[in-house]
Every structure is written in C-alpha cells, then in structure tokens.
Amino acid sequence: MSEREVKNLSIPEGLNQERVDAALSRLLGLSRNVIVGLIDAGEVSKSGKVVGKSDRVIAGDQLEILLPAVKGEAKLTATPIDGLKVVFDDEYLIVINKPVGIAAHPSPGWKGATVVGAIFAAGYQLATSGAAERQGVVHRLDVGTSGLMVVAKNEIAYAHLKDQFRQRTVSKVYHALVQGHMDPTVGTIDAPIDRHPREDYRFAVVANGKPSITHYKTLEVFPAVTSLEIELETGRTHQIRVHFSALHHPLVGDLTYGADPALATRLGISRPWLHAKELGFTHPASGERLSFTADYPEDLTRSLQILSDISR
Numbered sequence: 001m002s003e004r005e006v007k008n009l010s011i012p013e014g015l016n017q018e019r020v021d022a023a024l025s026r027l028l029g030l031s032r033n034v035i036v037g038l039i040d041a042g043e044v045s046k047s048g049k050v051v052g053k054s055d056r057v058i059a060g061d062q063l064e065i066l067l068p069a070v071k072g073e074a075k076l077t078a079t080p081i082d083g084l085k086v087v088f089d090d091e092y093l094i095v096i097n098k099p100v101g102i103a104a105h106p107s108p109g110w111k112g113a114t115v116v117g118a119i120f121a122a123g124y125q126l127a128t129s130g131a132a133e134r135q136g137v138v139h140r141l142d143v144g145t146s147g148l149m150v151v152a153k154n155e156i157a158y159a160h161l162k163d164q165f166r167q168r169t170v171s172k173v174y175h176a177l178v179q180g181h182m183d184p185t186v187g188t189i190d191a192p193i194d195r196h197p198r199e200d201y202r203f204a205v206v207a208n209g210k211p212s213i214t215h216y217k218t219l220e221v222f223p224a225v226t227s228l229e230i231e232l233e234t235g236r237t238h239q240i241r242v243h244f245s246a247l248h249h250p251l252v253g254d255l256t257y258g259a260d261p262a263l264a265t266r267l268g269i270s271r272p273w274l275h276a277k278e279l280g281f282t283h284p285a286s287g288e289r290l291s292f293t294a295d296y297p298e299d300l301t302r303s304l305q306i307l308s309d310i311s312r
Contacts, residue, residue: 007065010199014255016059020044023057024065026255027201034111038065079117087148087292092157092285094124095150097294100271104140104149112143119151126151127158138162139170139235147174147276148294152284160284165235171280171291174230174240175219177273177303178249179260181226185218189243193236202256203238205246212236214243222307224263225252229277241272252303267303275300 007028015023024035024044038044039053043066051063085097096115098104103114116135120126126136136151138161152158164170192209196202213233220227226249230240238257244250245257253259253269264270280291296304 007067007201008199009063009065009201011057011059011061011063012255012258013059014259014261015057017056019053020051020055020057020063021053024063028065038067043067079113080121081113081118084118084122085294087294088290089124092154092283093150093152093161094119095148095279095292098141098146098149098276100144100146100297100299103143105135105137110143115149115151125153127154139165141276142238142272142274144271145274145276146294146297146300148279148292149276150279150281157284161281164281168233169282171278172232172235172276173278174232175275175277175296176228176230176240176244177252177300178226178228178244179224179252179263180249181221182216182218182228182249187216189214189216189247191243191246193239193242203236203242205242210234210236212239212243214239222311225307227304240274267306269299269303271299273300273303 009024009027011023015026021032021035021039025032028035035044036053039051042050044051045064046061057063081099081102085099086094087097088095096119098115101112102118103110103112105114105116116126116137119136128135136153136158138150138152138158141147141149150161152161190211190213191205192207193203193212194206194209196204197206211234215231215233216228218226219229232239236242241251241254241257245254250257250259252267252273253264254272255261255264259272275296276294278291278293280289282288283290
C-alpha cells in the first residue's frame with residue numbers, strides 16, 4: 001500500500017475566521033463530509049494539536065492534513081452524474097462539458113464524482129493507458145473549473161491526443177472574471193510556475209519554475225472586475241489562477257489565490273470564475289480539425305447578469 005499523503009496548508013487572508021471544515025473544503029477541493037471525516041479521525045492538526053470541525057481558522061495558520069493512501073491497484077469506480085453533458089462522441093474519443101464540483105479522476109481524499117467514473121458509469125469505453133484511476137485522461141480541469149474536456153476511448157486516440165498536448169497544437173480557450181481592470185487590455189504573461197516554496201497545495205511564479213505562457217484579451221469591463229478571454233500556450237497546474245494572481249488580478253471567487261471573499265459573495269460565486277470555453281484538436285483517426293464550444297453554467301451566467309444590472 002502507498003504511503004499516506006501529508007498536506008501542509010497555510011490559511012489565506014480570504015478564509016480568516018472561517019470554520020476549519022469549510023476552509024479546508026475550499027482549499028483542498030474536497031466535500032465537507034470528507035473533511036469532517038478526516039477531522040473526526042484526528043487527521044487534521046495545528047501546531048501538533050488535533051483540531052475540531054467547528055474550530056475557527058486565522059489567516060496564516062499552518063495546518064497539517066493526513067490524507068488516505070491510494071492503493072497501487074486502484075480500480076475505476078462508476079460515479080454517475082445526472083445529465084452528463086456529452087458534446088461529441090465517436091469510437092475514438094468523447095468530449096464533455098464538465099460541471100463544476102467534479103474531479104477529472106480519483107485522487108487522494110477525493111470521494112466525489114469524477115469525469116472518468118461518470119463516463120464509465122454511462123457505459124462508454126475508455127482507453128486503458130496510464131494509471132488505472134486515470135483511464136483515458138489526456139488533460140485535466142480543476143474541480144472548481146467547468147467546461148470542455150476530451151477523454152480518449154482507445155489507445156490510438158490516447159497516444160495521439162497526448163502527443164498533441166505535448167506539441168502544443170491543442171487550442172484551449174478559457175473565459176475568466178478577474179478582479180480589477182487589466183492594463184494593458186490585451187497581453188501575454190510569460191512567467192515560470194512551480195510549487196509554492198512554503199505551501200504545497202498552491203503554485204506560484206518562481207524564478208526556476210517551468211516555462212508558462214498565458215495570452216489574454218479583455219472581453220468586457222465592469223465596475224471592479226473584467227471579463228477575459230484566455231488562451232493557454234502551456235498547461236501548468238493552476239496556470240491561469242497563478243498568473244493573474246501574480247498580477248494582482250486574482251480570479252473572482254479564487255480565495256486560495258487572494259480573491260476578495262466579499263465580492264464573490266455579492267456575485268453568488270463559490271469557486272474560481274473560470275470556464276473552459278473552447279477546445280480544438282485534430283481527430284486521431286480522420287485528421288480532421290475539430291472545434292467545440294461550451295455555454296456557461298448557471299452560476300457564471302447569474303453573476304454576469306448581476307454585473308450587468310449594476311452597470312446600468
């Protein structure tokens with residue numbers, strides 16, 4: 001059996017005075033039930049002392065969480081999702097519009113639904129390349145990000161799609177709502193990213209990090225926030241969130257990377273305002289260039305309506 005994973009977290013300013021179970025749910029992307037179970041089992045501590053689920057955290061608190069081990073022979077579990085949004089489907093691949101709150105694949109401590117589990121539960125075939133719990137996954141979206149994902153159904157598609165991602169020939173366009181107004185309104189962020197030097201659940205712009213390039217342009221300016229179209233040249237973990245936070249324009253609702261919690265509350269947003277809007281790639285068998293778009297989910301649409309009403 002694999003060793004259990006230890007997470008060391010620092011509480012950001014945006015979660016000051018939150019209940020510890022609520023704060024960890026936001027930071028780790030795990031359900032409150034999973035977090036409460038870990039706390040009840042004595043797996044969450046501060047300065048060596050076990051915390052209670054109703055304890056309040058203070059900005060700067062250092063918490064240690066012991067997550068469950070992942071077995072080396074992990075098997076894919078069916079996790080049905082009501083109304084799985086299939087955008088495209090053939091014998092080689094499936095494209096879905098991922099809902100928020102769904103992980104791409106199983107990971108330590110995650111007990112909720114996953115994309116691969118939902119596809120498996122719906123009776124679709126999946127490629128068997130890679131780890132057992134990541135069957136067919138050639139790229140990922142964060143739990144808190146909605147939008148387009150492609151999953152391979154067979155080994156030909158898996159190898160071909162992975163190569164396209166490596167060669168950066170896949171078109172990935174996101175829409176985001178960031179705090180403040182961008183200057184310039186169109187630009188490129190070229191800043192290396194790697195693990196945060198002190199907080200291993202976060203990533204950061206660091207001098208010796210991996211090359212990371214993000215292109216953006218302004219779609220609409222509202223009071224205090226800006227709607228952006230973003231195209232990724234590279235695909236680092238949390239890349240969009242890290243890059244805009246580094247420019248002091250964090251994504252609305254992204255408390256992990258410095259967003260204003262009061263603004264998120266006013267707009268009804270409880271996750272980073274980020275949606276994988278467009279996805280384009282070459283079909284692994286036909287060679288045809290495929291392009292897809294995905295409408296915003298309800299929470300993002302509602303927040304834009306609130307902004308529109310305020311702007312009148």
